[in-house]
Amino acid sequence: MTDNATDSEEIAELLIYLGRAARGTDAGSDLTAAQWTAMRFFARANHFSRTPSAFASFHATTRGTASQIIKSLMLKGYLVRHEAVDDRRSVRVDLTSSGRSIMRHDPLCKLTEAIDRLGGRLRTALRQALPALAGELAKTRDTVAFGTCGDCRHFSCSGAVSYCACVDEELAPADLGCLCVNFASTERRRAEMPGSRSKEIS
Structure with missing residues (x-):
């Protein structure tokens, strides 16, 4: 450096x-x-x-x-x-x-213990930034980006029922925090919407 x-x-x-x-x-x-x-x-x-x-x-x-x-x-x-x-x-x-x-x-x-000792605001910032960074890196490698249901465009929730559109199945509560190979970022969904400014094209 x-x-x-x-x-x-x-x-x-x-x-x-x-x-x-x-x-x-x-x-x-x-x-x-x-x-x-x-x-x-x-x-x-x-x-x-x-x-x-x-x-x-x-x-x-x-x-x-x-x-x-x-x-x-x-x-x-x-x-x-x-x-x-x-x-x-x-x-x-x-x-x-x-x-x-x-x-x-x-x-x-x-490392987990060190993260636990950070303030809640810092942990939240890391939680938001690192998945986005992983997604950007996955794009450059032309490979899949792993993530969890809460950040995935395939995920929807209605009352107590959680659903994955990718596999067309209801999800158990234990599935929601798990890594998934079918993950697709919600940022990508917003970028694909007409008129979206979340993705710049050079």
Whole structure:
């Protein structure tokens, strides 16, 4: 980073630093950084998204590499694969009881605790800014942007009923805070509306 770095460059450098600092706390773990990423993904993804291909997209890697990471965690007893009942070519990956137990020792817990100590206004600002940033980065990579129901244009709620238009299904309360491979930002929906100024075209 140069002496006259822009605000954006400083923010990018800080994001890289935070990622490295958080990963630096896993020296005593028997899992690699990539394995921890997989564990977090399958712990947080909804049942539509707990697949090897979805994890590959999330981790920005090839399906072959993603499969090797998953296989290594299966050998450790932390993940298990289930064949889909209606399509034996499709599989879903879940955490085992041992996998759920080891998540209590996730190195990112230190970062989570640091975020908890921030004021509510700062946490809210981060919660709004980081998904938007992830979406912008996904555009440049021409890949999917993962997110949760509350920020997704496919989501609607009527009374106690939550619904996803993408999969044409009602959603359980437990699904609402989960990562989803079918996520489409509400910002994108506003940008596609006639007369919208939320998206500039150069």
